[in-house]
Amino acid sequence: MDYNVIIDNLPLYLNGLWVTIQLVVIALVSGFGLAVPLALMAVSKTSLLRFPAKTYIYFFRGTPLLVQMFLLYYGMGQFEAVRESVLWILFKEAYWCAITAFALNTAGYTAEILRGAIEQTPFGETEAAQACGMSKSTMYRRIILPGSFRRALPAYGNEVIFMLHGSALAGVITIVDLFGAAKIVNARYFVPFESFITAGFFYLCCTFCFVWFFKWVEKHWYAHLRPRIS
Amino acid sequence: MFDLHGYFPMILEGMTLTIEVALLSLLIAVILGLFGAIAKLSKSRIARSIATVYTTLIRGIPDLVLMTIIYYGGQIQVNNIGDALGWDYIDISPFVAGTLTIGFIFGAYMTETFRGGILAVSHGEIEAALAFGMPSWKVFLRITLPLMVRHALPGFGNNWMVLAKTTALVSVIGLHDMMYNAGVAGGATRQPFTFFLVVALMFLSITGISDLGLRWANRRYSVGVRKV
Numbered sequence: 001m002d003y004n005v006i007i008d009n010l011p012l013y014l015n016g017l018w019v020t021i022q023l024v025v026i027a028l029v030s031g032f033g034l035a036v037p038l039a040l041m042a043v044s045k046t047s048l049l050r051f052p053a054k055t056y057i058y059f060f061r062g063t064p065l066l067v068q069m070f071l072l073y074y075g076m077g078q079f080e081a082v083r084e085s086v087l088w089i090l091f092k093e094a095y096w097c098a099i100t101a102f103a104l105n106t107a108g109y110t111a112e113i114l115r116g117a118i119e120q121t122p123f124g125e126t127e128a129a130q131a132c133g134m135s136k137s138t139m140y141r142r143i144i145l146p147g148s149f150r151r152a153l154p155a156y157g158n159e160v161i162f163m164l165h166g167s168a169l170a171g172v173i174t175i176v177d178l179f180g181a182a183k184i185v186n187a188r189y190f191v192p193f194e195s196f197i198t199a200g201f202f203y204l205c206c207t208f209c210f211v212w213f214f215k216w217v218e219k220h221w222y223a224h225l226r227p228r229i230s
Numbered sequence: 231m232f233d234l235h236g237y238f239p240m241i242l243e244g245m246t247l248t249i250e251v252a253l254l255s256l257l258i259a260v261i262l263g264l265f266g267a268i269a270k271l272s273k274s275r276i277a278r279s280i281a282t283v284y285t286t287l288i289r290g291i292p293d294l295v296l297m298t299i300i301y302y303g304g305q306i307q308v309n310n311i312g313d314a315l316g317w318d319y320i321d322i323s324p325f326v327a328g329t330l331t332i333g334f335i336f337g338a339y340m341t342e343t344f345r346g347g348i349l350a351v352s353h354g355e356i357e358a359a360l361a362f363g364m365p366s367w368k369v370f371l372r373i374t375l376p377l378m379v380r381h382a383l384p385g386f387g388n389n390w391m392v393l394a395k396t397t398a399l400v401s402v403i404g405l406h407d408m409m410y411n412a413g414v415a416g417g418a419t420r421q422p423f424t425f426f427l428v429v430a431l432m433f434l435s436i437t438g439i440s441d442l443g444l445r446w447a448n449r450r451y452s453v454g455v456r457k458v
Binding site for chain 2: 058059061062063064065066067068070071074075076077078079161162164165166167168169171172179182186192193194196197199200203204207208
């Protein structure tokens with residue numbers, strides 16, 4: 001075991017950590033933005049709205065993230081039309097390919113989580129809202145969505161951690177994130193065990209931060225469910 | 231629909247390998263998961279802490295990183311130990327490394343799923359079984375296990391779907407699975423999108439068929455549960 005190499009290359013890892021955080025945060029925020037309308041479409045009674053959303057969710061949940069990323073990174077260059085359009089600025093960079101793939105992927109998963117949460121709204125709540133004379137949009141805004149976000153929280157916490165783990169795939173397409181940094185260190189000094197364990201350690205720390213954060217949020221949002229201590 | 235230039239058999243070959251890896255690692259994962267869940271719920275503090283360390287570590291580190299640790303790092307560690315003991319050079323094949331890693335990873339997820347399932351079994355049932363004088367292993371086999379299936383099934387289904395998709399990662403450590411073959415074919419024909427789309431559809435068919443099976447199982451195990 002030779003950890004001196006790792007200590008010498010710590011800046012590389014820290015840089016990788018920063019890239020990983022960027023990837024995850026940008027993907028999560030844009031993915032969530034996409035997921036809310038998708039989830040609303042998926043619970044809609046109009047099949048014209050429901051069908052595209054369901055197909056989207058089905059495709060992105062049913063195929064591996066690696067395939068989705070390769071479709072964008074290697075696949076997009078196949079089309080003349082894409083190469084000549086403005087989109088090519090996005091797709092010729094591995095970084096943006098990865099972020100786009102991650103965002104689309106997490107949007108699919110998040111939409112499914114939200115859909116489940118919306119459908120699990122207790123019937124009494126919507127009944128009461130209707131009895132109060134709320135319009136459909138008010139009911140969604142005030143009753144269904146806030147309750148659903150709360151119900152979705154544990155599952156969404158898992159999804160965030162999956163996204164963090166999924167972001168390691170970016171290292172496969174030449175991006176120097178944490179995993180990419182470990183790959184470089186391994187290639188330069190041939191220390192496979194030490195280099196990848198170090199990346200694993202950093203990922204572990206990130207996971208703990210996320211878990212801790214979600215616990216904290218849950219404590220706030222689930223305050224009404226906690227047993228009272230007298 | 232797609233012009234695959236005669237590469238389709240190669241993709242299918244890759245798919246067989248993908249399915250083999252998936253099913254074998256599922257088996258490992260279920261066994262590890264059951265033991266993990268029992269350990270987590272046991273009275274022994276040592277068993278509990280081992281299981282907790284296992285699930286926390288595995289769920290904290292990305293599968294890709296774990297796979298490279300086990301495949302590249304494990305190779306060296308095994309041979310370091312082997313050198314000390316005077317063994318010959320041992321070669322860990324990517325198939326073994328991939329299957330073991332995926333099984334090992336999803337064992338941790340299964341542990342959590344099964345633990346949740348076991349906890350959801352109503353206490354009265356277990357009490358009743360104990361009152362009948364069943365020993366605790368019999369209570370587990372006859373009461374807890376069948377009853378927890380219903381609660382664990384959705385989580386189990388999710389884990390299986392994620393597992394099936396995770397098998398795509400074995401291409402990164404050089405196993406000639408569907409992804410790898412599609413990459414080769416896509417490079418040779420300069421049509422990567424077409425081939426990766428075919429792989430995506432293959433994965434969709436795997437998850438689609440599993441979904442049907444799981445839905446059936448879910449109905450079967452929820453017989454007698456009132457639904458709104």
